[in-house]
Structures are given as C-alpha cells and as structure tokens.
Amino acid sequence: MRSVIFLAPPLSGKGTFSDYLVENYGYKQISTGDILRKRMASDEKLASIMASGALVDDETIMDIVSDELKKISNEPFILDGIPRTLNQAEKLDEMLNKLNIKDILPIYIDVTKDNLIKRVTGRRVCPKCGKSYNIYSESFKPQEDSICDNCKVELTTRKDDNLESFLNRYEVFNSSTLKAIEYYKEKESLLVLDNNNEDQTEAIKVLEGAIHEH
Numbered sequence: 776m777r778s779v780i781f782l783a784p785p786l787s788g789k790g791t792f793s794d795y796l797v798e799n800y801g802y803k804q805i806s807t808g809d810i811l812r813k814r815m816a817s818d819e820k821l822a823s824i825m826a827s828g829a830l831v832d833d834e835t836i837m838d839i840v841s842d843e844l845k846k847i848s849n850e851p852f853i854l855d856g857i858p859r860t861l862n863q864a865e866k867l868d869e870m871l872n873k874l875n876i877k878d879i880l881p882i883y884i885d886v887t888k889d890n891l892i893k894r895v896t897g898r899r900v901c902p903k904c905g906k907s908y909n910i911y912s913e914s915f916k917p918q919e920d921s922i923c924d925n926c927k928v929e930l931t932t933r934k935d936d937n938l939e940s941f942l943n944r945y946e947v948f949n950s951s952t953l954k955a956i957e958y959y960k961e962k963e964s965l966l967v968l969d970n971n972n973e974d975q976t977e978a979i980k981v982l983e984g985a986i987h988e989h
C-alpha cells in the first residue's frame with residue numbers, strides 16, 4: 776500500500792478519507808492539526824494563531840513531522856495537513872530521502888469554495904476519539920443529535936470553524952498551499968480527488984485504486 780500526502784483546502788474532507796484508510800487498511804495517520812490542537816491548551820500563542828486560521832511556523836511543523844516519521848515502522852502512513860507551504864514540501868522531501876522513504880502519493884482534494892462554506896458551521900468533532908461529523912449532511916450527521924456514535928459523548932465545535940477563520944484559512948490555502956501543490960504536479964503525478972459530492976463512493980473507489988498501484 777502506498778503512503779499518501781493529503782493537500783487540501785480546509786473542510787475538504789481529508790480527515791474523513793484519513794479515517795477510512797486507517798480503519799480499512801491500517802494506515803498510520805500523521806495529522807499536524809490534531810497534534811497542534813492537543814498542544815493548544817497549554818500554549819496561548821499557538822491557540823490564537825490557530826483560531827485565526829493563520830499558519831504555524833514551518834520549524835515547529837517540521838519538528839512534529841520528523842518526530843512522527845521516526846515512529847513509523849513498516850506501515851503505510853498518511854500526511855494529513857502537511858505540507859502547507861513550498862518550504863515545507865522541500866523540507867519534507869529532504870526528510871523522506873534521508874529516511875529512504877520513496878513512492879508517496881500526493882493527493883489534492885478538490886472541493887469548490889461554495890461547498891466548503893456550506894460545511895463550515897456544520898462540523899462537529901468528538902473530543903474523545905476525534906471523529907468528525909456534519910450536522911447538515913445526511914451521510915455525516917451523528918445517529919443521535921450532538922452525540923458521538925462511538926464514544927457516546929457530547930460533540931464539540933472547533934474554535935476555528937467560523938466563517939471568518941475559514942475565509943482566512945482559504946486565503947492561506949490559495950496563497951501558500953497551492954504552491955506546494957504545483958511542486959508535486961511538476962515533480963510527479965498528483966492525484967486529484969473530487970470530493971464535492973456528499974456520496975463519497977466514487978472518490979473512495981479512485982483513492983483505493985491509487986493506493987494499490989505499483
């Protein structure tokens with residue numbers, strides 16, 4: 776199975792695809808967003824950066840990635856939310872080369888801005904297991920209002936899931952992350968996954984085909 780890099784605008788569903796790969800294929804997920812959210816409670820500066828939708832500095836991010844990659848043994852992994860800048864993409868390449876890790880599949884998750892905006896205020900997250908829901912979506916809402924299907928605890932809303940922060944994150948995506956996407960497009964084949972539909976059957980089929988290649 777090929778390891779993957781998800782490059783995607785906010786709210787595009789990279790967490791949902793990651794969960795699918797973890798549950799069905801035993802991938803190890805490396806999510807900088809999740810790791811940073813855990814650090815937020817004891818770091819006010821970090822909390823305010825993240826609430827605004829701005830990027831955390833590259834050095835902090837690459838330290839996290841380096842630590843997490845060291846924990847990988849032979850299992851395929853998912854880089855969820857890294858790289859977000861061209862500098863991170865280049866540093867990541869150096870890191871992977873040193874570790875002799877090759878053949879990683881970069882995936883761009885394509886969702887229109889209008890569709891992303893519709894998802895912003897509906898996202899709810901389980902504080903215990905991290906599973907994401909969307910209360911406006913038939914496919915992604917919890918079975919019971921505001922309660923996690925697995926843990927049965929009350930769902931929470933992320934601090935950065937408001938329109939203002941989303942628009943900042945979307946702007947950051949356009950100004951920084953698109954450059955990282957261009958980098959992969961030029962270097963190797965980039966898989967484009969259309970995730971505009973609520974029904975993800977087709978997108979999952981494409982994803983599964985791609986991770987089995989080689």
Ligand code: ADP
Nearest residue numbers: 785786807808825828829830831836856857859
């Ligand atoms: P989303 O995909 O909804 O934007 P994430 O959980 O991936 O959410 O990221 C949340 C926030 O964490 C980002 O807005 C940013 O502040 C910080 N962050 C996560 N990954 C990175 C990264 N690679 N570089 C810089 N900041 C990051």
